[in-house]
Amino acid sequence: MDVRAGVAAAARGACLALLSMVVSLVLFCLSVVSIALSVVGIGVFTTPWVIGAARANATARRRLAGRWCAVDIAVPYRPLPADAGGVVGQVQRWRWLLKDPATWRDLLWMIVDPVAGFVLGMFAAALLLYGVWGFVLAAGVWRPMREVGYWYAFVPVGGQLTALAAAVLGAGFIAAGLRYDPLILHVHGLLTRAFLAPGRGRALQMRIEHLKESRADAVDVSAAELRRIERDLHDGAQARLVAMGMSLGTIEHLLRSDPDQAAVLLAQTRKSSAEALDELRQLVRGIHPPVLAERGLGDAVRALALRSPVRTEVGDEVIGRLAAPVEAAAYFSVSEMLTNVAKHARAERIWIDMRCEEGMLRITVTDDGRGGADPAGGSGLAGIERRLGAFDGILALHSPPGGPTTATIELPCEQLAPQINPS
Structure with a gap:
């Protein structure tokens, strides 16, 4: 049992519950009112701002789902068209947002989140908090509660003995919270993904776009790698081979007139050939290591x-x-x-x-x-x-x-x- 992870999950559950009940509910109400006002023209100007705030909230919640709930959620929004400016541009943006299926999925999520999301988040926090309350009762707080007939879960707290029983039950709640709160948060993330993840059509479109970008990147990487190989050959092995050719030409002229000097140059040329071979081996190893091939x-x-x-x-x-x-x-x-x-x-x-x-x-x-x-x-x-x-x-x-x-x-x-x- 990871105590630290359990406590962190309880705190995060409380934060998610607060965001679900306050932020999501408020943005849903504003979105519905703004879209309804489109009939009289006001919503055409207010809806893009409200939907933008709702999308920012949904994107933040996707990020929290990945960090806190271990559930990765892709951002499904289609890119907005170029702003034409003025009233025409505002109308185009309004129509584009309302035609995007992700907008309506966000609105549906903002209905579910203040209910199911709030319950899951609060349940994760309540397991630990209610367990701690059992120990608080056993510490003496049960005395004022005795007159009103207070119950701790299914335990009627009317004396010190029953208060101790409440503490034992509270320990069970704490143990359950430490054990299962991370799982509850994961379920919260799965609920969020069910509404905020891209739909099937959008997911396929995003995959195609990703493949296009990755293929373009692969072409760029390959071109850069070929330029590196060309540069290494030009500056390294090729330069040594040219120098070796010049040295061999000099040796050819010195063989009869100065054999000793020719022998010295021949030794230097042999050394240069070994260095050129080593550079070529290093270059080949960088392209495809021999151990990988073998x-x-x-x-x-x-x-x-x-x-x-x-x-x-x-x-x-x-x-x-x-x-x-x-x-x-x-x-x-x-x-x-x-x-x-x-x-x-x-x-x-x-x-x-x-x-x-x-x-x-x-x-x-x-x-x-x-x-x-x-x-x-x-x-x-x-x-x-x-x-x-x-x-x-x-x-x-x-x-x-x-x-x-x-x-x-x-x-x-x-x-x-x-x-x-x-x-």
Whole structure:
């Protein structure tokens, strides 16, 4: 039983109940009145502002559902058209909002939320508060209650003995609250998602838009990678090969006139050829590491763990061979995560868990660092999201301040062959 999580769930339940009863109910009333006033023209000007406030509230509640209830909810609103300005623009915006199905789903939710949402939130808070009240009664508050015949749940409190029984029952309420309040909040989040999540048509449209963006990002990433390879070849191996060609031409002229000098240049050329070969190997390793091609993703990630400056443990789950692009995307994503941890997290240990189940590759990287990781902070996480997006994959990040940080990548995959554990 996690006492801290139970107490936090009770407090959050009270906050959600307050938001459900006050904010949602007020915004629903304002929305209905504003839409009704559209008949006389006033609502045309007031409805966009009221609906905008209702959407802001719904978006905040979606965010709270993800943070407090462990239920992720996508924002379903269609983008507003360009503002034409003036009365015409106001009418266009009014019509667009009322034609958006998400507007009516929000209104329906604002009817349910002050009732069901309020009850669920208050029930989570009441379990703990009512349990504490049982101990307060046992501490002596039962005496003024004796004259009015006070009942604590099903216990009639008329003396110290029955007050102690109320305390015992209160302990049960507290235990139930600590145990089940997180589950009650999760149910609250599921209720919110049932109304505020995108409908089937909008969800499909959003998925298509996401795929278009991810494909465009993949093209940009590929173009940038080709430019990097071209630059590395031009500035590195190509320059050395040109220098080697010039040196060989000089050696050819010196073979008869100055053999000793030719021998010195020949040794330098051999050294340059070894350095050029090493640069080419490093470049090829950056494109597709040999260990990934030869041994598969599991052994490649274990090799990354061995090279990591932070102590890293990899789970024993066996990952079979996957499609080469999927293996490369997962490998470089894990590599970037380990680099981020080493640079920013101030962690002492990293744990990597890899599983391939039901057609999905899931890799979880957890560290005991300071937390606070944010994809918008320029730490490379946004690049991982773009890389995974090309394969319809996702990156889920949980990194509260103070840590720990857990990053999970999911990629659709199909095992091509089982992998045998190295002996």
